[in-house]
Amino acid sequence: MSGSGDFDSGRILAMAKGKSPWGGDGDPAQADPPVSDGEGGDPPADEPAPKVKDDSRNPWLPPHADEPARRSANIEDIFRARGGRGGGSPAPGTGRNWLPLVLAGLIAAWIGGTSVHVLAKGEQGLVTTLGHYHRTAGPGLALTLPWPLQAVTTRNTAKIEETVLPAQEGENLMLTRDRQLVDFGFKLRWRVTDLQRFAYASPSTAAVIADIAQAQALAAVAELPLDGLIEGQRRAELQQRVASRSQAVFDTLKLGVRIEGAEVTRAEPPAKVAEAFRKVGLARQEARKTVAKAQTFVQQTLQKASNEAAEFESVYLQYQAAPEITRKRRYYETMERVLSANPTVIVAGNGVSTTVAPAPVPTKSGTPATPATGGQ
Known part of the structure; x- marks a missing residue:
């Protein structure tokens, strides 16, 4: 109890001296003025001058009479304070005037850029609404709802596209009818006729086209011999088979594609036996x-024999008509043919003979040959 009494008496004593009971100075307006030890109201020399307390920062005291009432800062005060620090923001009201115009321009560009579509000649556009097929637009101006409500995917359907097999470098070995391997390559030309079917038939319709063409080429090569493919006699037939069979499968699957042609780019023996095939080819x-x-000799011999037989038939008919005349004519003709190439010897009565050369016979070059002459 004595301890509590001492605390209370100390607190009362502090309040009597103008101090706060929590250790601070009390209210200077309510504190007792200092006792002067002399005239003029000066404090005693042995006491320090009293401290004047600034109560403007005390949140518990009401504001001074000459200070306006305080209020909480709003969002405009915060942005105004930031703009005053040199941030470069426009003054209040300036940004509000331009913002509607900027938004209107962006909206107009968005609508115009995603709603107006110009398709060139030969192009078609696949119009989708939220990812579902809506219609197919032809060449010219096409209007749609803005993206993402509607979208347009264009494709040049007049362009002839090519599928080359094999797609990668290297051999593409196939088995022929005579169980021989051939390195086969070909090119399939096609174009899109129905864009909707082409787009929705498969996630990768071009890959499906390549697979079908490869399968039909395997089947067609297996029906033809190796020699006909390598030497080229059966290539046109092979191209026709691959094109017609592939088109039949495309129509069955409704791919929206029409084949414009097929071309064999190579039909060669495998690389490991290419040299042997080359030698065999030379021998062939x-x-x-x-x-x-x-065969040429046979034809010439047959023709000669046929001419001789015809001539004999003609002479025989003449002989039947006039045997004696025909016999003499044939005799003189034979003697002329035999003796025309021999020199003629004339023997005089006194034992002197003279040799007369035969008439010159034209050579193949057109210059008459001069036979040798002599006499005894």
Whole structure:
């Protein structure tokens, strides 16, 4: 109890001296004026001058009479304070005037850029609404709802596209009818006729076209011999088979594609046996030349024999009509043919003979040959 009494008496004593009971100075307006030790109201020399307390920062005291009432800062005060620090922001009201114009320009560009579409000649546009097919637009001006409500995917349907197989470098070995391997390559030309079917038939319709063409080429090569493919006699037939069969499959699957043609780019033996095939090819060419030469000789011999038989038939008919005359004529003709190339010897009565050369016979070059002459 004595301790509590001492605390209370100390607190009362502090308040009596103008101090706060929590250790601070009390209210200077309510504190007792200092006791002067002399005239003039000066404080005693042994006491320090009293401290004047600034109560303008005390949140618990009301504001002074000459200070306006305080209020909370709003959002405009915050932005105004930031703009005054040199941030470069426009003054209040300036940005508000330009903002509607900027927004209107952006909206107009968005609508115009995604709603107006110009398709060139030969192009078609696939119009989709929220990802679903809506219609197919032709060449010219096409109007749609702005993106993302509607979108247009264009494609040149007049362009002839090509599928080259094999797609990668290297051999593309196929088995022929005579169980031989051939390195085969070809090119398929096609174009899109129905854009909707082409776009929705498969996620990758071009890859499906390549797979179908490869399968049909395998089937067509298996029906033809190796020689016909390598030497080229059966290539046109092969191209026709691949094109017609591939088109039939495309129509069945409704791919919206029409084949414009097929072309064999190579049909060669495998690289490992290419040299052997080259030698075999040379031997075959030589055999063909020999056969052709023999056939020519046969034709010439047959023609000569036929002419001689016809001549004999003609002479025989003449002989039947006039045997004696025909016999003499044939005798003189034979003697003329035999003796025309021999020199003529004339023997005089006194034992002197003279040799007369036969008439000159024209040579192949057109210059008459001069036979040798002599006498005894």
